[in-house]
Amino acid sequence: MARVTFTDRLRHVAPTGTVEVAGTRLLELIDVIGADHPHLAAYVLDEHRRIRKHVAVFVDGGLVRGQAALDLVLAPDADVYVMQALSGG
Amino acid sequence: MSDRLLVATRKGLFELRGGPGGLAVARRWFLGEPVTAVLRDPGDGAIYAALDLGHFGAKLHRSDDDGASWREVAVPSYVGLAGDPPPALSMIWILEAGPATSGGGGSLWAGTIPGGLFTSHDKGETWILRRGLWDDPMRAEWFGGGFDQPGVHSISFDPRDARKLAIGVSCGGAWLSDDGGERWRVSTDGIWAAYLPPEERENPATQDPHRIVRCAAAPDVLWTQHHNGVFRSVDAGATWREIAIAPSSFGFAVAVHPADPDTAWFAPAISDQQRYPCDGRFIITRTRDGGDSFESLAAGLPNHESYDLVYRHGLDVDETGARLAVGSTTGSLWLSDDGGDQWACVNANLPPIHAVRWI
Numbered sequence: 001m002a003r004v005t006f007t008d009r010l011r012h013v014a015p016t017g018t019v020e021v022a023g024t025r026l027l028e029l030i031d032v033i034g035a036d037h038p039h040l041a042a043y044v045l046d047e048h049r050r051i052r053k054h055v056a057v058f059v060d061g062g063l064v065r066g067q068a069a070l071d072l073v074l075a076p077d078a079d080v081y082v083m084q085a086l087s088g089g
Numbered sequence: 090m091s092d093r094l095l096v097a098t099r100k101g102l103f104e105l106r107g108g109p110g111g112l113a114v115a116r117r118w119f120l121g122e123p124v125t126a127v128l129r130d131p132g133d134g135a136i137y138a139a140l141d142l143g144h145f146g147a148k149l150h151r152s153d154d155d156g157a158s159w160r161e162v163a164v165p166s167y168v169g170l171a172g173d174p175p176p177a178l179s180m181i182w183i184l185e186a187g188p189a190t191s192g193g194g195g196s197l198w199a200g201t202i203p204g205g206l207f208t209s210h211d212k213g214e215t216w217i218l219r220r221g222l223w224d225d226p227m228r229a230e231w232f233g234g235g236f237d238q239p240g241v242h243s244i245s246f247d248p249r250d251a252r253k254l255a256i257g258v259s260c261g262g263a264w265l266s267d268d269g270g271e272r273w274r275v276s277t278d279g280i281w282a283a284y285l286p287p288e289e290r291e292n293p294a295t296q297d298p299h300r301i302v303r304c305a306a307a308p309d310v311l312w313t314q315h316h317n318g319v320f321r322s323v324d325a326g327a328t329w330r331e332i333a334i335a336p337s338s339f340g341f342a343v344a345v346h347p348a349d350p351d352t353a354w355f356a357p358a359i360s361d362q363q364r365y366p367c368d369g370r371f372i373i374t375r376t377r378d379g380g381d382s383f384e385s386l387a388a389g390l391p392n393h394e395s396y397d398l399v400y401r402h403g404l405d406v407d408e409t410g411a412r413l414a415v416g417s418t419t420g421s422l423w424l425s426d427d428g429g430d431q432w433a434c435v436n437a438n439l440p441p442i443h444a445v446r447w448i
Contacts, residue, residue, distance in 0.1 A: 010145070039161055043145040046177045047168040054144040088144040 002078040004029055009084050013039040024074050054088025091407035091447035094414050097124040100440035102138050112435055128184035129448040132195040139181035147178050151213050165199050165207035165216040176203050185244040188251035200241030204231055222273045230294035234259035242401055243301040247308045255326045257301035262293045265326050279329035283317035299341040300401040310350035314343040321380055332380035336367040342404035351379035356399035364398045371395035375429050389432030397421050402444035416442030
């Protein structure tokens with residue numbers, strides 16, 4: 001199970017704290033979490049399901065830039081943080 | 090006169106209400122969030138607030154109880170459209186309520202960046218892209234004005250016929266539809282662009298009408314504050330005539346009197362390269378004779394060291410034509426109860442103001 005944590009900025013559309021989710025890619029994790037948080041995907045992804053430009057994804061302590069965050073195969077016990085990139089102001 | 094004013098700002102949405110001492114901030118929503126457009130649908134009273142969360146995209150919220158609570162609804166979507174990269178919603182720039190039609194209730198319209206015009210028939214739950222405009226070959230020539238991508242910022246219905254509407258695109262010209270938004274034609278005869286090479290100056294697809302407004306009582310009269318001048322149409326947007334204003338014809342905002350098509354207000358700045366008031370003196374210019382002459386209205390406005398700029402939706406007149414509101418990029422908000430003869434500063438410390446709207 002991957003451990004997923006969203007920035008506190010998304011607390012109104014995302015689970016609070018860290019949640020454990022089954023899945024090997026970030027899109028899968030978002031879809032699973034989205035069952036209980038239907039607005040979440042539109043905050044992290046645009047309408048083409050691309051990661052938004054100023055959303056920063058960290059996996060196991062490292063920043064995974066841009067769309068690579070969606071392609072990355074996650075380790076079974078990956079730590080994933082979805083954060084607000086400072087590039088966005 | 091209207092005694093409620095919605096003010097959309099860089100850091101929240103505010104409502105001013107009348108009280109013993111005049112209008113004052115009474116309620117505030119979405120504090121900290123950029124609010125790019127706001128609308129109260131006069132048909133059913135629903136209030137809409139469009140947000141630009143930057144990191145997390147454009148959002149739309151609706152209140153069905155006059156602001157007591159809000160619910161996030163859907164935003165216009167470009168999903169399924171081709172492009173490399175495919176177009177994606179960047180911002181909701183304008184929201185307007187469409188007149189009720191014979192087929193039922195009203196409709197909600199949204200002008201967006203990157204240039205799509207959308208309609209909702211269910212109060213923002215779902216949206217329809219007006220493909221007739223989006224698929225027009227001329228759209229390929231549009232370009233951004235103030236933003237990386239072009240956008241629709243003005244949507245004006247003809248109150249005599251809900252199927253007739255005009256829109257403004259920066260930078261993409263003025264467009265007209267006679268069939269409720271299915272088919273469109275660009276209409277900029279008489280408008281020209283100083284920012285283009287000589288052979289391109291009358292290209293309709295690259296004009297930058299900063300704002301287009303229509304007189305409610307004389308719907309054939311439209312005014313536009315264009316990037317390099319002011320233009321007026323008396324034939325529902327078919328042709329336009331340029332009008333020069335002292336001390337400057339540059340600005341973003343225009344408001345027209347709802348009952349008098351010859352009366353309009355503007356908020357001038359020096360030029361596109363110097364976007365602040367001439368001589369640091371903030372004024373509103375007004376014509377009462379269709380643009381033959383103008384007055385500079387200054388009573389109650391700062392007469393020196395003003396660097397206030399008024400964005401395209403930052404000037405509004407109420408349904409009586411007497412009450413005006415103007416809000417600036419430096420967070421100053423002024424009101425007038427007498428058509429602009431006298432102004433009073435309500436608040437000089439608001440966030441940068443995107444839009445003001447009497448409700």
